[in-house]
Amino acid sequence: MARRVLIGTTKGAFILHQQPGGSFTVSGPHCDGWPINHVIGQPGTGNLWAGGGGEWFGAGVWHSSDRGSTWTLTRLSPGQMDDWAAQDADFAAMIGWEDTELPFSKEMTQIWSLHQSEGRVYAGAKPAELLESRDDGASFTRVEGLGAHPSRPDWQPGAAGLILHSIASDPGHPGKLWVGISAAGVFATEDGGASWERRNRLSNAGDCGHHHHPAAPSGGETGHCVHSLARATAETGELLYQQNHHGVWRSRDGGRSWEDVTEGLPSTFGFPIALHPHDARKLWVFPLNGDMEGRFPPDAQAAVWHSADGGETWQAQRNGLPQEFCFFTVLRQAMACDAAVNPAVYFGTNSGSVFGSFDEGASWTEIARHLPTIQSVEAISD
Numbered sequence: 001m002a003r004r005v006l007i008g009t010t011k012g013a014f015i016l017h018q019q020p021g022g023s024f025t026v027s028g029p030h031c032d033g034w035p036i037n038h039v040i041g042q043p044g045t046g047n048l049w050a051g052g053g054g055e056w057f058g059a060g061v062w063h064s065s066d067r068g069s070t071w072t073l074t075r076l077s078p079g080q081m082d083d084w085a086a087q088d089a090d091f092a093a094m095i096g097w098e099d100t101e102l103p104f105s106k107e108m109t110q111i112w113s114l115h116q117s118e119g120r121v122y123a124g125a126k127p128a129e130l131l132e133s134r135d136d137g138a139s140f141t142r143v144e145g146l147g148a149h150p151s152r153p154d155w156q157p158g159a160a161g162l163i164l165h166s167i168a169s170d171p172g173h174p175g176k177l178w179v180g181i182s183a184a185g186v187f188a189t190e191d192g193g194a195s196w197e198r199r200n201r202l203s204n205a206g207d208c209g210h211h212h213h214p215a216a217p218s219g220g221e222t223g224h225c226v227h228s229l230a231r232a233t234a235e236t237g238e239l240l241y242q243q244n245h246h247g248v249w250r251s252r253d254g255g256r257s258w259e260d261v262t263e264g265l266p267s268t269f270g271f272p273i274a275l276h277p278h279d280a281r282k283l284w285v286f287p288l289n290g291d292m293e294g295r296f297p298p299d300a301q302a303a304v305w306h307s308a309d310g311g312e313t314w315q316a317q318r319n320g321l322p323q324e325f326c327f328f329t330v331l332r333q334a335m336a337c338d339a340a341v342n343p344a345v346y347f348g349t350n351s352g353s354v355f356g357s358f359d360e361g362a363s364w365t366e367i368a369r370h371l372p373t374i375q376s377v378e379a380i381s382d
Contacts, residue, residue: 051111124164261311
């Protein structure tokens with residue numbers, strides 16, 4: 001079994017390859033140093049996709065069919081470099097620019113998330129749009145049903161902007177998708193994207209004490225500023241989890257209602273959630289000290305928190321992690337499990353370190369360091 005860890009950073013994509021002795025080597029930066037928000041892979045095929053961009057480059061998706069040896073870029077929208085190049089022939093020649101019509105306007109600045117399912121590649125954009133490709137990322141079209149949702153005029157941006165950052169699917173039902181948008185909440189479709197439901201209702205709405213805030217509005221809704229959304233792939237039902245400004249939440253009915261499972265954690269604020277690939281009761285989160293308190297580990301002591309019972313109880317996992325003067329942040333897409341029989345768990349920090357655990361979080365090892373700011377972590381075992 002070969003383990004690969006796919007890393008998206010502010011200065012390109014990186015790939016960690018596990019060696020026979022257990023250590024990891026690093027390749028990269030890939031994707032010409034573009035800011036990469038998310039990298040995903042399809043086990044057993046060699047296919048990798050990396051999404052990113054920004055105001056300078058515009059939005060785009062990179063594709064590799066040979067495990068990252070070579071990459072091809074599908075540009076989706078223009079950026080500032082196009083404006084410069086159009087006015088300066090020398091600059092255009094220097095960067096190899098050609099005047100090409102792109103499918104989306106300059107308003108689309110980045111790709112934030114990627115998901116591969118049922119022969120399709122989905123991309124979440126900024127501002128919030130869902131795109132779909134049926135040719136391995138060579139071209140993308142807009143999923144119009146989400147953009148036409150009647151609540152669209154009321155969507156508000158989070159601190160990173162109005163971004164579609166989480167995409168989940170149900171392999172047994174190709175028409176089912178869930179997306180997480182900051183700060184609009186969770187949306188679901190059961191007809192392949194033609195129509196969407198907004199799914200933010202509290203299961204205990206009468207008892208919630210939440211004030212009106214984009215992260216947890218009053219009126220029986222929660223998680224408009226959802227930080228991460230994950231579907232329990234080993235669950236036969238519709239078990240979902242989310243993290244937002246006000247805690248960790250669980251839904252047993254595909255997001256139609258949510259219950260608070262934060263009790264036992266040291267704070268209500270955090271970004272990522274990682275789910276065990278074979279046991280829907282097991283999950284990991286990385287709490288931070290708070291929204292306005294610096295967004296670093298409580299007491300500057302790093303800990304991953306693990307639940308083995310679907311969030312009913314939580315245990316801190318600190319072995320191998322820094323326990324003093326630790327001020328890094330773990331961002332929303334920067335924690336993942338691989339799909340091995342005995343899965344490994346990984347997370348990356350904004351200070352450029354990647355930590356891995358090969359015993360379900362009981363102990364941690366720094367497997368890479370000094371990378372650029374890490375935006376995302378995904379893992380493949382094949």
